Amino acid sequence: MLHNESIPSQKKKIIVLGSGPNRIGQGIEFDYCCTHGLLAIKECGYEAIMINCNPETVSTDFDIADKLYFEPVYWEHLWEIIEHEKPEGVIVQLGGQTALKLAKRLHEKGIKIIGTSFDDMDIAEDRGRFSDLLEQMHIPFPKYGTAFTTDDAIEVANEVGYPVLVRPSYVLGGQRMRIVINDEELEKSVLSLLKHLPGNKILIDHFLDRCQEAEIDAICDGEDVYIMGIMEHIEPAGIHSGDSHSVLPVFNLGKLEVEEMVDIAKKLALKLNIRGLINIQFAIKEGKVFVIEANPRASRTTPFIAKAYGVPFLNIATKVMLGAAKLKDFKIEPKLEGYAVKEPVFSFNKFPNVNKELGPEMKSTGEAIRFIKNLRDPWFRQLYKERSMHLSK
Template sequence: MNPTLNSNESIPSGKKKIIVLGSGPNRIGQGIEFDYCCVHGLLAIKECGYEAIMVNCNPETVSTDFDMADKLYFEPVFWEHLWEIIELEKPEGVIVQLGGQTALKLAKRLTEKGIKIIGTSFDSMDIAEDRGRFSDLLKELNIPYPQYGTAYTAEEAIEVANNVGYPVLVRPSYVLGGQRMRIVINDEEVEKAVISLVKHLPGNKILIDHFLDRCQEAEVDAIFDGENFHIMGVMEHIEPAGIHSGDSNAVLPAFNLTPLVVETMEYYSEKIARALNIKGLINIQFAIKDGKVYVIEANPRASRTTPFIAKAYQIPYLNIATKVMLGAAKLTEFTMEKKLDGYAIKEPVFSFEKFPGVNKELGPEMKSTGEAIRFIKDLRDPYFRTLYKERSMNLSK
């Protein structure tokens, strides 16, 4: 027997440790944005006096550079690997808010094992992620949302769809990048969508929402420390609702929403953050139709737009949010002066030329593989005017 098979080159230190979970391999819905979040989280952990431990398996990311974390475990972000690391290192807790949906999905296992999740608790995350529980919360808070119902079979789904009214959005809970979400307009399409979901994601609760057609879409990114609430940014999507937020061009700050609509979005965001007892980051998606603001969903973690807003406003939001999660600081301790002359546009980046057989039509399932940032001085900019003209044409169809 080879004695090296039982050896362990990782020797735990006597310091207090925090583990950060990355997002694993690049995939639709998760990419360099979450690597940015993890890197700034690691730096904040070090500044707070902890040993920063990174768990990720993507060689293309900065978070896996040998000198970024105090200790790097180049391992898949799966429970079996993570549990062995936790047993060895015995950390103060684990941060799941910075690594996208992959990291968030491990929150339940961590809680069941009694491991502390740094920041927002698993139950609060579950309310936000479970579309049914979240809609029930919105009902309690008297916040408008599209009518919905849940189902496990095609027959149940058809009944729900007829009750909430077509068109409807058929989607599962806890998915990445809008995976297998479909907008459907009749019973036959509902049946096909549900059969596909049951086949590929067995056991998942299926949610059927009334789809708000031809409306504006916007989102809010914010930080909550349990007492103080700070809006990082309000972004308005150029494409109409129905296009996944990751595939939409979005403008920071909002350019065509009334002050009342923006104020309502901010009010609803704070109400939701307080009800969920968020500690750290939250992203909330909105639909605006006929002047009424509806909440579509909430993500209790860093979103793809968090790094975008931090760069546009030149504020180290991820550093601040991590310190808030750790309980090392309150929002009132930071000066957050937003520096943006004009507007910043988030541009999705697609890789269709590498996948010629892929359907290029955009919808609720994300297809972009990255994003870029473009700064404009004002709304007379030719690039913006072209995008907005295309949006107007889409809305008129």
Template sequence: TMGGQTGLNCALSLAKHGVLKKYGVELIGASRDAIDKAEDREKFKAAMTKIGLGSARSGLAHNMEQALKVQAEVGFPTIIRPSFTLGGSGGGIAYNKEEFLTICERGLEASPTHELLIEESLIGWKEFEMEVVRDRKDNCIIVCSIENLDPMGVHTGDSITVAPAQTLTDKEYQIMRDASIAVLREIGVDTGGSNVQFAINPADGRMIVIEMNPRVSRSSALASKATGFPIAKVAAKLAVGYTLDELKNDITGGATPASFEPTIDYVVTKVPRFAFEKFPQADSRLTTQMKSVGEVMAIGRSFQESLQKALRGLEIGVDGLDPINGDREQIENELSDPGAMRLWYVADAFRIGMSLAEIHQLSHIDPWFLAQIEELIAIEKEVSSRNLAALSAAEMRVLKRKGFSDRRLARLLNTDPAKLRETRHGLGVKPVYKRVDTCAAEFATHTAYLYSTYEEECEAQPSDRKKVMVLGGGPNRIGQGIEFDYCCVHAAFALREDGYETIMVNCNPETVSTDYDTSDRLYFEPLTLEDVLEIVAIEKPFGVIVQYGGQTPLKLARDLEANGVPIIGTTPDMIDCAEDRERFQQLLHTLQLKQPPNRTARTPEDALRLAQEIGYPVVVRPSYVLGGRAMEIVHEQRDLERYMREAVKVSNDSPVLLDRYLNNAIEVDVDAISDGQEVLIGGIMEHIEQAGVHSGDSACSLPPYSLSDAVQDELRRQTVAMAKGLKVVGLMNVQFAIQDGIVYVLEVNP
């Protein structure tokens, strides 16, 4: 029940083949029957009918003929879900017969049991989730209710979600609560956490159960972070026989047992992050198949505050509800057929004067959420007619309470963020930090799990120990994910062993670094200059580490240093030296190391001319990016022209780098660690793919399988030379290419 769908499917097939029986192994947490009952669509439907809960009209099919028969009963639009798959893969929504046939073919292949569930469409219904925990004595608690801002039809992993649920009446909430406990009892989940999903028809209030996962899911991770109640940890203890009243709540220092339902006096919003810019061919419309690659979570005292904090935490170049475009036709399309940016189009719809009713009709987003966004847009309009000097402290505080970032306000007031911050501090408007304590401040808490808000009382109570702050990696994306989090967590552990107090700043609910017990103090905040500076101001750390969170903290390093924040490890100036092409070239020149012929272009015309100089094929990329975003191998002038049109937008007028592509070269990664004097080589990895396949997509072998000792020694020598040249303190990764026995340096990541 802990390893997601993979673990469940694996356990079921072990049970089916008699392996568990043969070795006398028992499945704890959820029995085979319970898993089967929850996962097998037909059994689940029968179970729901038995306890008097509605479910969607549907039928099962194992081939095309059956599929068409069921479809005739439920009508279009039809939802198709293959059994035993994760993230809705293989499924989809069909509006006509053609689409229906294509999706069914794909679905039958995707399902390990070649089984499809075909059901009536609930598109436009409101979607809710309940996180329930049950022990072997039948004690049940609801950890958290979650409401999806996006209505049914968008996979819950791709929806903006809010906890606790905002638009349920108390009576509806109680009905849903009782229903979710009844579901657990009927399915027979003996112990542990489960997640039950409901849909409500806003027109007549009809409630149905969509599905139930007898395991921890993405939502459980979110609910754990949202409430401070560690679902997986508790579920593991319940599986071996503890009961809820025997387990103590860590956060209240044991003052309350785990059988107390968490109470929350704040609002949590989760916003997904997509990577469509990497896959321009992919279909960017959101459906029942999950497409997001990461998510960001934010905590605030109101929905508006937590939403705006989450938006700036996404790191997609927005500071809040930035305008995208004002073309009515496009806005209407985006509202009715959602893509990754739907929320911003909702804001734009209000800007061009569409009414709340029109927007609701197109998007089916609950009017309560729309009213909240409408109010934010009205405030923005009002602010943009003011000037900074005329704002009073009270007005500034109201704006900050609504979650507006300094950068967004600066843009509205036509000034720069630094000036705005200075004025705000001058007015004495600073955030306070509140604790997540699972009990709405009823009991004292010893755990420092904090979020910022603009109120009166600050609960941060910083200590006067020597402390180090680690900046995390923000939301997962392609090329920056859990591997960076692993480094952050180990950095926190190591510093704690050395007697420092550790402070973690991150906003990604999927990570270990955002567990309240990984570091001494956790700030669940967006990784933006404004938010980090406010935390530094209150905590006054001895040093801040920016090396482990990937590109996210590196982008902040220079500005943090300029604002007097002590950065420990490799200096921001040296990080810049490695990232800035022209400075790096000078360094290699001084050290007499080779790189492939390269040039730096600042305009499209430059690029075409310089490419001629170094000769095609050319590798092009913007500077300061991670995971090869917008990086391409270009073989002729026509491709380069297209690239310059599309990519210069990516790099916000910072230059584009051109490298000669080395045909048939071997690419090698060398990882090293240095204390500023001595350099230790961690390993030399040889890529199995040829140079030009991104190192994240290439298979590697450690140790290298085809490099002579002489070449390996040369790689070591060059790595050490660069580490000393860059005065690296900490980690460093170098990518080399070897062509005809000559070693070229491709890049260095400090």
């Protein structure tokens, strides 16, 4: 006879969705986000419920959430728990792309998504809808087109101009993204996409070669936008942001470029009705700032920025999502002497026969933080020299 040991309480509850097992494309960074989110939920007087199935994380420790469901982050499990617990809502912003992909099912079932609404998140996630929004707002972005067949893809690629970045919508860690330079390579990439992700809309962007990349993480409460940090990538364009060394704050971008990025980030966050977190990625070429993508959730660099600046950004963002506070209620005082550098961590020693060449599909399994006093640091000078040599090829 089956016995249910989970007895629902009478308290108001909030469910946090985790990111599932650590794997290539999605690492431990989101555990930090979920842990601090759970603590913030409890501070706001709610019962904090965690759903995740990773024993190697802090968010699944017995004393973090009020109640832990150690279950796979799949819809079937989630729906049963929701019917049982009847929460006030579900937070999907803290568990990476795995959690975010469940937003549509929650929306269709009428379950409240805490923070940014499903439709606003979908605009950012759907590459086509997002590009249309950028066009309406007169924000520069790479030329693009969408396709469902190889013939359509070839026609679009020739229209936007090679090289092109081929990618599906709603993917984890740049899964199956490719940079191609001719029709033959494009046809192979599209056929592979259609085989492994049937029915997925394929987006084809003109690839901005030899440009700098940067990203902004921000919190928005619907009225104000706070820029948590601006990070500049060391690796050349075309390397996934998760595999790039990133420097906080920026060190090589001009003041006008930084101001343009901040202005775009604030406009986009307000236009998308963000309640909580957003990450926006940029490409800067010949002084012009282009938007590559926006992620309406915690990014891999959110914990990094919080650690570097010593500010509990995830606690603040969660309270903003819940509507328990506004940004103006917090006294935010970032502290960082010199620079913080994000170092990607790879596990190639565990997979000796895999292709180690980096590209738009993420291959790192984590990240580390290195503090340097100034840009004359020998380690940093060597890293930047190697990057410059790569760009000059």
